[in-house]
Amino acid sequence: MNKTLKNGILGLACLFSFNALAENYTIGTGSQSGTYYPLGGILAKIWSENIDDFDMRAEVTAASVENTIKVAAKKQLAGIAMGNVVLQASEGVKPFPRKMDVAPLFALYPNVVQFIVPADSDIKSIKDLKGKKVSLGAPGSGTRVSSTNILAALGINDSDIEAQSLNYTATTNAIAAGQIDAGAIVGSVGVGAITELAFTNKIRILSFTAEELKAVSENNASYQSIDVPAESYKGVAAFSAPAVWNILVVNKNMDTDLAYQMTKVAFEHMDEINQVISVTKFTTIENMNKLEGVDLHPGSMKFFKEKMQ
CATH class of the missing domain: 3.40.190.10 (Periplasmic binding protein-like II)
Known part of the structure; x- marks a missing residue:
């Protein structure tokens, strides 16, 4: 066996040995x-x-x-x-x-709790979600847990809305297609799914009132209020919402x-x-x-x- 081939085999043996360890x-x-x-x-x-x-x-x-x-x-x-x-x-x-x-x-x-609606929607507040078709997040996701808990703290249960179980991408696609009235995404400010939606569609993000924010934090100390500045997403006004680390x-x-x-x-x-x-x-x-x-x-x-x- 020539020296070059032998060294190559030894090198591969060492690599596989390292990967095994x-x-x-x-x-x-x-x-x-x-x-x-x-x-x-x-x-x-x-x-x-x-x-x-x-x-x-x-x-x-x-x-x-x-x-x-x-x-x-x-x-x-x-x-x-x-x-x-x-x-x-x-x-x-x-x-x-x-x-x-x-x-x-x-x-x-x-992470910020962001309820998204089309810009021309008649949904102006969190309470307006009652009776609407709303995506609360995929099963097993933190968005699902957070959106459900927060709405419950404000007296809105799953039975008060037509709850949908969609992930980030499916939620924004459904909003763009007019298949749902609103969707929750709990993520960082500037999260990709909302950023992409705002580039192609006119949207709003619902702002929580001071009383609603207080009720949420009293129900679960994990949440704190956050003020998100205008244009954090294209064309979206400033809004206030609960946030969780x-x-x-x-x-x-x-x-x-x-x-x-x-x-x-x-x-x-x-x-x-x-x-x-x-x-x-x-x-x-x-x-x-x-x-x-x-x-x-x-x-x-x-x-x-x-x-x-």
Whole structure:
């Protein structure tokens, strides 16, 4: 066997040996038209490149509820989920059948509850949704949990509307086609699905009143009010809405050293992440512990305490 061929075979053997040793993981995200998927992708890339024997890929899922359940069942190493969903999981509150073994690794950025209607719609307020055909989000999504909870806090139940169960893309397509009267998307300001819809259709986003915002926060402390400036989407006026922080969730029994390493690597490369996902400007060490009611994972808490001393 000539020397060149022998070296090539040895090189391939080493490569396959390395791949066999590397742990393969997934991070649960959401639909490809939302923010979760590209964020999960860049996190997976950074961890894979900077943690030894670690290989991760982003997985398309139904988002918050599915991700939280899979993390608790150890079918995903990490997942992105809305804070209220993680809190409900840790407490064993519906839609979860029992307490889930989950913990925040760190908080990411706030999600805004955005009810979209055509610009010429006769729906002017949240209360006007009664009797209308409204998409509340895909089953198993944080949008579904949040929109349902928020409407219930304002005295509007599923029976008061013609509830539809559509994901981001299906919701905006249905609004554009006039198949539904309104649709909820709970995502970052500037989320792709709404941005794309606003470029091709004239839309409005319903603004919550001060009284409605107070009722929502009193019903669930995970929500805080946020004022979104005009032209955050093309042609859309300023609006006020409830917001909830997104959380990077892991199993609370995850290895402490791995959780510490994942947190440390993520924040060491946060500038790189910011260049891909602009809303991660909110992902700071100071904001790590934004979700009240659930303790950070011990590994990320170790990193937090080191940096905040």
